[in-house]
Amino acid sequence: MEILIILALVVIVVLIVGYPLINPERYRDQGVRQETLPEYDDLYGARENVFDALRDLQFEFATGKLSTGDYEQLKARYEVQAADILQQIDALKPKKAKPVQGARTCPRCNSAMSAQDKFCTKCGTKL
Ligand SMILES: [Zn+2]
Incomplete structure (x- = not known):
């Protein structure tokens, strides 16, 4: 009987100590993520989307699914979007303190x- 109680306690302790390791996302949300602005997350997400789109585009062009004209047109459009997003990210970064x-x-x-x-x-x- 005692061994069951000890085992139950060990299991409870392991679960409490191990929970952040099993589910680190939840704890990360409370800590580090609060330091970044929501605008940052949106912009970095948008940047990743545009980069993904550019990669897909290059892949489709390389495999012959896109004509050169379509490829150039779409590539130019994505590049303008990427430049726009990068400028917005730069604008959000804190400026260096002037003397x-x-x-x-x-x-x-x-x-x-x-x-x-x-x-x-x-x-x-x-x-
Ligand atoms: Zn000096």
């Missing part, structure tokens, strides 16, 4: 630095 106006910059390499720095943190020039 604050009036803040000190290195006279040699022009990188930003704080008022108490005695040497440039990038090129080592004495200030």
Whole structure:
């Protein structure tokens, strides 16, 4: 009887500990995915779709299912879509921080630095 209780406890512990390994998607959704914007997911999904379409198109052209004219026309259309999506992704990316106006910059390499720095943190020039 005791052995059954111990076995039941072991099974319960294994299930609780092992559950995230069995079903990692659920836990990933709660953690990492919240950090990406929904727009990003949409755009990356759209980008994958266009790339897939381009790959399929090349395959169909290579196997002779498409005429050269159709291939060129569809390829141009997908390439315009891909460029548009990539531009939208670039637009969503955070811009590099510009040095604050009036803040000190290195006279040699022009990188930003704080008022108490005695040497440039990038090129080592004495200030
Ligand atoms: Zn410097």
